[in-house]
Amino acid sequence: MQRPDPVRAVVFDFDGLLADTEKPWGVAESAMFTTRGLHYGEAERNLFLGAAAADAAAIMADRFGEPRPDVLAEFIARARQELSADSEPMPGAVAMLSGMRVPYAIASNTQRDLLDLSLAASGLDALVPLSVSSSEVAAPKPAPDVYLRACELLGVAPSDAVAVEDSRTGAAAARAAGLAVVMVPSGPYQPGDADLIVNSLADPALAGWLG
Template sequence: MTRCDGWSGGWRPAAVVFDCDGLLMDTEPCWTVAEREVFARRGLPFGVEQKELVIGRSIEQVGVAIAGHLGEPAAARSLSAELLGLVTEVVTRQAQAMAGAHALVELVRNAVPVAVASNSPRALLDAALARGGFAGTFGVSVAADEVAEPKPAPDMYLTACRRLGVDPAHTLAFEDSATGTRSARAAGVRVVGVPSLPDRPLDADLVVGSLLDPELTAWIGTWTGSWTGSWTGSWTGSRP
């Protein structure tokens, strides 16, 4: 990580909103299993190009994307339903919490209110949180089927901030995908990016390799005390 002064002067969030899939929960392999099966049923390969097509999107958006890729736009709804059934089964059976997720969430919860905002529908979000041991952790949670437009629209973050009672400008998001990062930025929320595809950079304010990043946890540890130093990290934004 390179030194920067992007958040020097004492900025810290009044609340934090976490993404779920690929950020708190290692569900991307589960999604990949389900997505690969959808393609395999049609005799088609599934690789990096196809994964980039769907990562971070809501189940409806994924259905539209796959249908377009297959040249079958009318099949979007049925593809979404097929994929949702497959991924729910896999998540419920084998999804695990990301390394460092529980410790980081607890560290943040000790300092500021927290929420989770996921592009998964409510049933799948609850299944993932329960499987990972996060049930009851978040007083505020927002699912894709509870807003007018899912990520990358700002609705999910604006809804989470409203329910938390905080200004988006005073809120920090944790995201792993470009879709989620765009959503947070559109809502005026600062973003820590933890890329689930390491070779695909995120347009986040701060980018770290994992939730275990020691400088990240050290910075969060200052939120409950007086802050006199400067953050050192990979600053990519221009906000003060």
């Protein structure tokens, strides 16, 4: 898909893209495994990258042989503790958001209370006028729901908007919603996952796609 001309809005992912929350999420994930004497490595990290907490917990519960509600409750509690202590903006995030010239929003796969916690802990809440979490839609990424809802709230057609993502799960959601997709990968990816792939938020090519 080509870059919209003009770009009328931008929709950003949050975890791992605007805020360095992949580390606290990873700590919570690792603890879920290591406290049970199980290995947590790169394969597990990549498995959960971009996944909603409920989906990640379901995978864990099946692997642990434990009830899904119990595993989800434990996982959320661990994530809440880590996010409140260790959420920082990604390099370039503050400058990029401060310089936006078109309306923008966040479309996150995180549930509302944890998204709000991370926004406040990272200090990005003052720069984010609009956000949609997985709590407000029927299905999380890779379903297109969060992106469709964000575009609806922004008052733009998806085809007039650009999504910025860090994961294959998120990129698939944005593409399914009909947005052009830019990736700043934080894990494995394929060239066809996005219309533009850049190395960081400071990449000049990214600025050219954001209106």
